[in-house]
Amino acid sequence: MTDHRDNQRNMPPLTLHVPEPKFRPGDVADFSDIDVPAAGVTPRPDETAAAGSMRDLAYGLVRVLDDEARAVGPWNPNLSPDVALKILRSMALTRAFDERMFRAQRQGKTSFYMKCTGEEAVAVAAAHALASDDMCFPSYRQQGLLIARDWSLVDMMNQIYSNRADRMKGRQLPIMYSVRDAGFFSISGNLTTQWPQAVGWAMASAARGDTRIAATWCGEGSTAEGDFHSACTFASVYRAPVILNIVNNQWAISSFSGFAGGENTTFAARGVGYGIASLRVDGNDALAVYAATRWAADRARSNAGPTLIEHFTYRAEGHSTSDDPGQYRSADEGSAWPLGDPIARLKAHVIGLGIWDEERQAAMDLELASIVKDAAREAEKNGILGHGMHQPFETMFEDVFEDMPWHLKEQLDMALGEKKAAGL
Amino acid sequence: MSEVITETVADATQMNMIQAINSALDVMMDRDPDVVVMGEDVGFFGGVFRATAGLQKKYGKNRVFDTPITECGIIGVAVGMGAYGLRPVPEIQFADYIYPALDQLVSEAARLRYRSAGEFIAPMTVRSPFGGGIFGGQTHSQSPEGIFTHVSGIKTVIPATPYDAKGLLIAAIEDNDPTIFFEPKRIYNGPFDGHYDRPSRNWGGHPDAQVPEGYYKIPLGKARIARAGEALTILCYGTMVHVVASTVEEMGIDAEIIDLRTLVPLDIEAIEASVKKTGHCLIVHEATRTSGFGAELSALVQERCFYYLEAPIERVTGFDTPYPHSLEWAYFPGPIRIRDAINKIMKD
Ligand SMILES: Cc1ncc(C[n+]2csc(CCOP(=O)(O)OP(=O)(O)O)c2C)c(N)n1
Numbered sequence: 001m002t003d004h005r006d007n008q009r010n011m012p013p014l015t016l017h018v019p020e021p022k023f024r025p026g027d028v029a030d031f032s033d034i035d036v037p038a039a040g041v042t043p044r045p046d047e048t049a050a051a052g053s054m055r056d057l058a059y060g061l062v063r064v065l066d067d068e069a070r071a072v073g074p075w076n077p078n079l080s081p082d083v084a085l086k087i088l089r090s091m092a093l094t095r096a097f098d099e100r101m102f103r104a105q106r107q108g109k110t111s112f113y114m115k116c117t118g119e120e121a122v123a124v125a126a127a128h129a130l131a132s133d134d135m136c137f138p139s140y141r142q143q144g145l146l147i148a149r150d151w152s153l154v155d156m157m158n159q160i161y162s163n164r165a166d167r168m169k170g171r172q173l174p175i176m177y178s179v180r181d182a183g184f185f186s187i188s189g190n191l192t193t194q195w196p197q198a199v200g201w202a203m204a205s206a207a208r209g210d211t212r213i214a215a216t217w218c219g220e221g222s223t224a225e226g227d228f229h230s231a232c233t234f235a236s237v238y239r240a241p242v243i244l245n246i247v248n249n250q251w252a253i254s255s256f257s258g259f260a261g262g263e264n265t266t267f268a269a270r271g272v273g274y275g276i277a278s279l280r281v282d283g284n285d286a287l288a289v290y291a292a293t294r295w296a297a298d299r300a301r302s303n304a305g306p307t308l309i310e311h312f313t314y315r316a317e318g319h320s321t322s323d324d325p326g327q328y329r330s331a332d333e334g335s336a337w338p339l340g341d342p343i344a345r346l347k348a349h350v351i352g353l354g355i356w357d358e359e360r361q362a363a364m365d366l367e368l369a370s371i372v373k374d375a376a377r378e379a380e381k382n383g384i385l386g387h388g389m390h391q392p393f394e395t396m397f398e399d400v401f402e403d404m405p406w407h408l409k410e411q412l413d414m415a416l417g418e419k420k421a422a423g424l
Numbered sequence: 425m426s427e428v429i430t431e432t433v434a435d436a437t438q439m440n441m442i443q444a445i446n447s448a449l450d451v452m453m454d455r456d457p458d459v460v461v462m463g464e465d466v467g468f469f470g471g472v473f474r475a476t477a478g479l480q481k482k483y484g485k486n487r488v489f490d491t492p493i494t495e496c497g498i499i500g501v502a503v504g505m506g507a508y509g510l511r512p513v514p515e516i517q518f519a520d521y522i523y524p525a526l527d528q529l530v531s532e533a534a535r536l537r538y539r540s541a542g543e544f545i546a547p548m549t550v551r552s553p554f555g556g557g558i559f560g561g562q563t564h565s566q567s568p569e570g571i572f573t574h575v576s577g578i579k580t581v582i583p584a585t586p587y588d589a590k591g592l593l594i595a596a597i598e599d600n601d602p603t604i605f606f607e608p609k610r611i612y613n614g615p616f617d618g619h620y621d622r623p624s625r626n627w628g629g630h631p632d633a634q635v636p637e638g639y640y641k642i643p644l645g646k647a648r649i650a651r652a653g654e655a656l657t658i659l660c661y662g663t664m665v666h667v668v669a670s671t672v673e674e675m676g677i678d679a680e681i682i683d684l685r686t687l688v689p690l691d692i693e694a695i696e697a698s699v700k701k702t703g704h705c706l707i708v709h710e711a712t713r714t715s716g717f718g719a720e721l722s723a724l725v726q727e728r729c730f731y732y733l734e735a736p737i738e739r740v741t742g743f744d745t746p747y748p749h750s751l752e753w754a755y756f757p758g759p760i761r762i763r764d765a766i767n768k769i770m771k772d
């Protein structure tokens with residue numbers, strides 16, 4: 001073997017590239033380098049067009065709302081006033097819900113909470129573009145799906161409080177909902193596991209000649225997991241009727257999107273390599289999210305296969321109640337974010353249409369805050385975390401298996417004995 | 425503490441377990457330029473539990489860096505770096521998220537030395553917070569050590585004090601075999617007596633929280649007698665060492681508490697000597713019971729100490745269910761479960 005140093009004599013030393021975000025605490029955030037194409041300029045291919053004929057869309061940005069909040073261009077979904085106002089209301093309700101539950105955690109009523117502030121359009125507009133019986137495989141940040149599908153806030157809060165009315169029997173961390181009746185799959189704490197599962201659900205639907213499709217979501221950071229790639233491979237191979245949503249909110253806890261490969265290409269471009277139709281969308285533009293989701297749903301329903309959508313957005317708040325983003329990112333990133341706030345933008349749009357006004361918005365915000373407050377009061381009647389053992393101890397051992405084997409029965413007896421000994 | 429190998433005699437400082445771990449990483453990065461630290465959020469931010477705080481600033485991004493969120497990738501890359509000659513210390517943010525990395529750990533890191541007849545090794549130390557007691561729900565509470573002790577070629581280390589955390593971590597990093605280093609996160613900030621309804625304590629004033637600033641190591645495979653006694657032997661590790669100690673104190677029983685510190689390789693001599701002396705053996709871990717590490721301990725004690733035993737060996741463990749969120753304290757193997765088992769063993 002030759003000494004490797006001989007071969008290297010005239011070569012420059014290698015260097016390791018470790019990504020670094022543009023702004024850290026104290027820096028002035030300036031996003032002027034982000035290319036934001038004008039609303040309306042991105043072409044809209046036919047839903048059944050070959051994936052290879054629209055690769056540019058993975059590098060562009062589908063936008064409908066222009067700077068004056070007018071809906072323009074081929075992606076304009078031309079929503080009826082009812083639907084536009086319902087999306088606005090669901091987004092505002094999601095934000096009010098988040099505010100209240102975040103505060104509940106701070107007040108010690110539960111252990112944990114995660115907001116989706118600034119990302120409401122991603123889930124809410126998508127829910128409206130899907131059929132109500134399409135199956136959703138969300139991550140922990142798509143509470144907007146349940147709210148848009150009018151699921152009970154009290155039921156969600158019962159889960160957050162892990163109380164005696166929690167249908168999940170207090171087993172799961174707060175916000176890890178499961179709502180089969182709303183087409184909402186049980187949320188896992190382990191990232192991206194839901195992606196191949198969504199593809200499998202969609203394959204089953206196709207194999208059975210059903211008409212329902214599946215949709216799944218994960219954060220941009222989560223695209224690094226192997227499950228992401230397994231999902232894309234299966235979706236491509238079987239042309240599964242599934243919508244694969246990447247919510248690029250720029251941050252994964254303290255790691256910026258560069259640690260998921262965002263410095264080198266777009267997240268939508270991941271789909272291109274798999275031959276999957278891929279769209280990059282202004283995630284703070286509810287109309288664009290709606291239009292892209294509807295396009296992808298129509299594509300899936302016509303057996304033209306999966307679509308991958310990158311929703312370009314910004315995580316306006318901390319990762320969770322356990323996080324302090326002031327430690328690692330510039331505080332003014334949120335206000336400097338070039339794509340604005342999804343609620344403010346849709347509100348300006350419907351006001352521009354003459355179907356809404358500031359007074360009605362203010363009245364709605366008050367109404368939603370009181371709806372959320374009433375729901376919280378109702379849920380708290382069923383108990384809050386840590387104030388008593390809300391579930392019968394039997395529930396701890398049920399559902400491990402369909403039938404309880406002898407060893408779990410023994411352990412249940414032990415647990416009941418301990419309960420008695422503790423005077424509970 | 426005769427087994428402790430100290431090179432630099434340095435003043436001891438009060439440290440909690442996080443600080444002790446941070447100090448071990450700092451000492452080793454300073455001593456050995458091959459040591460690299462990597463993992464989700466470990467770089468600029470310094471880790472979600474702050475265990476790597478300040479290291480990137482001190483040693484640079486070539487040696488302390490954030491990674492993409494792919495545990496399989498993190499361990500695979502650590503195997504490759506080890507093959508080059510580095511000594512990676514990857515962090516898996518929670519033990520509950522180590523499963524995507526299983527293939528790289530079990531099929532690759534654990535067997536690399538064997539299958540290449542020593543041509544390649546995987547000298548990595550995988551740090552990961554584990555265990556419950558923080559209302560983390562089922563994906564921030566698990567104790568999967570038994571999965572790794574079952575794999576040949578991986579060492580498994582679990583400290584119970586700040587002092588041990590530093591000395592064992594340094595030994596693990598210097599060790600040339602892949603080591604899983606599970607950190608009991610319930611006792612990061614203070615020991616825990618098992619009474620969830622009492623105020624939590626910090627490490628302040630605790631003798632095992634006096635940690636030398638410099639280099640020292642505690643050899644892998646050496647247990648610690650956490651409490652000497654004659655009546656029965658209690659084998660435990662991690663958080664449970666403290667829960668057991670306070671229960672024993674409350675009961676006023678003269679138990680010998682052995683903090684195993686390393687599960688593989690196990691300090692079988694210490695176990696044998698103690699059980700032969702006391703004639704009674706209780707095994708305590710927080711992990712689920714069936715096929716847990718307690719089963720291995722029970723078999724070993726039975727094989728080696730059968731004729732000395734005066735009562736059947738007992739195991740106190742977590743239940744064979746996922747870790748529940750709201751019933752966390754009904755699940756946790758606390759003082760009542762331990763007391764009942766001790767009473768059962770000692771009844772005659
Ligand atoms: C398998 C796995 N690894 C690590 C974690 C810890 N973790 C939870 S959320 C998160 C960041 C995810 O970021 P991203 O995918 O961008 O989603 P976002 O939180 O921004 O919505 C990490 C690392 C986890 N839950 N599961």
Ligand SMILES: [Mg+2]
Nearest residue numbers: 219220251252
């Ligand atoms: Mg993200």
